[in-house]
Amino acid sequence: MGSQSKPVQQLTPFGHALAGALGGVFSNAVVYPLDTVKTRIQATSSDESRRKGKSAQSTSITSLLLQILKQEGVAGFYKGFGASMLNTFSMQYAYFFFYSFVRSTYIKRTTKAGKKPEALSTAVELILGAVAGALAQIFTIPVSVIATRQQIGRSVAVKKSNSLPSIPTPRSQDQPSPSEQVTLPSVTQVEQSVEESHVERTTDDSFLAVAREIIQEDGVTGLWLGIHSSLVLTVNPAITYGVFERVKSIFTLGDPTVKMGPWRAFLVGALSKTLATIVTYPYIMAKVRVQAHGSKLESSEKGSTTAAPKYNGALDVLRKVYKSGGIIGWYQGMSAQILKAVLAQAFLFMTKEQFEQYALIIMVAWGRLRNASPA
Template identity: 55%
Template sequence: MPTSQPTQLTPFGYALAGALGGCFSNAVVYPLDVAKTRIQAATSASLNGSEKDKEKLSVVAVLLRILKEEGIPGYYRGFTATMINTFSMQYAYFFFYSFVRTSYIKRLAARLPAGVKAPPLSTAAELILGAVAGALAQIFTIPVSVIATRQQIGPSLDRRASRAGSRVRRDGEDIEKTAGKETDGYDDSFLGIAREIIEEEGPGGLWLGLRPGLVLTVNPAITYGAYERVKSVLVLAQEAAGRGSKLSPWTAFLVGALSKTLATVVTYPYIMAKVRIQARSADTEEAVAEHQPAPPKHAYHHAHSKHVGALGILARVWRQEGFLGWYQGMGAQITKAVLSQALLFMSKDQFESWALAIMVLCWRLGRAKA
């Protein structure tokens, strides 16, 4: 417990502020998150390939279908797991990013003569520090991400991956229409999904998509690197014009939106591949292509060798749909990601103030008990 009242945020404080802001921004746009996950998980095996079927993958069409088939609760499938994942991921990322960045700046400053201010970090340094923080956060939080993805997809697609034959059509009837019959007794709770993953794949199944997840650490790195770079330029311009050193909420919103759009466009193919790995829709498509049954339940020791990797998914999509196939659902991803990220940046200062208030409250409670 600090001997004096906290006056500025520690790495833990920044992590708490980032986690709270991340939960808030993602909760606001959560129905879009469910829609974009289902679009990304859809493979050619689950579609006829016709233009009519492809139109079903638009954001509006998916949202309307969820409303018709599942009602309003369908928009919030996996909400609890996603919020846990968002909080833990944002907390871990902001903590590691703040800790690594602060340590790096201190070491850099220690090498300079006394009284000389350390120069701003280069874009390359920001990207590297962000990637390191993202990798550490991914390792600790990806199990919750896997569970959240399975819940958002729902039982129809998830079950399809674990049923022999993995047939998308049967007796001329759409699998979506029979999903309810096939999934009687399906436990889609957080613990139910976790238990099923472990039964089917072993504990390692909770880390499905870790490799592409590590590659995707460059996404927040690009986002925050670009944001910090643009922000520093704008702040210098504002200071030179005598308008203060803080960005207005709307300026922060726009800079955050542009930064996230850039990061999403660069990394989107791997984002799509990661979702298909975690949902196991890629394994289903592989089984359909080879006319073989998907890995059976309770046989996880066989299943590990049959998972399709990110590069395999991208290669198949390239053969079947070309370059544009790599960007299936990117509109939904950008809309959701940009809105949530921009809201996060716009509310970042407010949540930092709240985090500091929480730290002060904890300090006072600790002093009172002492």
């Protein structure tokens, strides 16, 4: 029994990172339509919903899924899929790599020679997870910003009126009186309207096009929108893995060689992620709002724009949401977030050991190829 667990234990930080990344991509791909729905709900404020005549029911998970299917087809569920999977792979790879590296380094430094390493406390696990998450976020957040913009649909974010100027029609064939003179749009106005309509219908939603748009709006630093809230949210995986390890130790009676089984791991992973999501959700919502809206300016009731961005950071989002909707506004879309996050995390935990085996096979095959290649 002990010999069977050695290959997994012998995985290097790169191996653990690869296993985590593969598992993360798989679990997030399975629930991606839910990811699109929860992002759109989080990116839309209650004020915007009221202006568009949407009720709370119209922003529910089921109604939004049906709305996307009706208006955009199945492809609407997978907007930004490539960027999101790239973000998931890079984020999971970076997180698992840094977590394994930081954890193993800490254990080596705190373990005296010739003695067995002691089990890490929950506090230490949380701190190590937060450090790993912070390092991973710094390197991977640009892809996350681009994926968020693609998911909410740039047709929603940048769409303006793309119809031609209306031409009033006299009520009769008689010559209109001076008071009823019809003002026809000029040729220039018509041509300009047609040109704007064509540009918006042919908007490029590709990865590079969205990246260029973000840089034009906010500069290069725009690719790191929401970095502050993302760093705060590093406690989310830390809480998740901390709770998972604690609950796992209860089921296994503290014996690391005992396997829980996939379904028990699924349930423990779901419980862990639910708790972490509830604790950190307001900042999750704030990060999505900042990344989705960028430097778009607020419009006054008269149609003019102020010089201030719509949201000036996560704390500004929380302040404005609280002012308009109270604490309940901080949890808008939480049900979609929990459903998506719990399913993805549970699938990840359930398949973690399997993907560790795949990672080990890949690393062994890669090592053989390198050894067999001519010098």
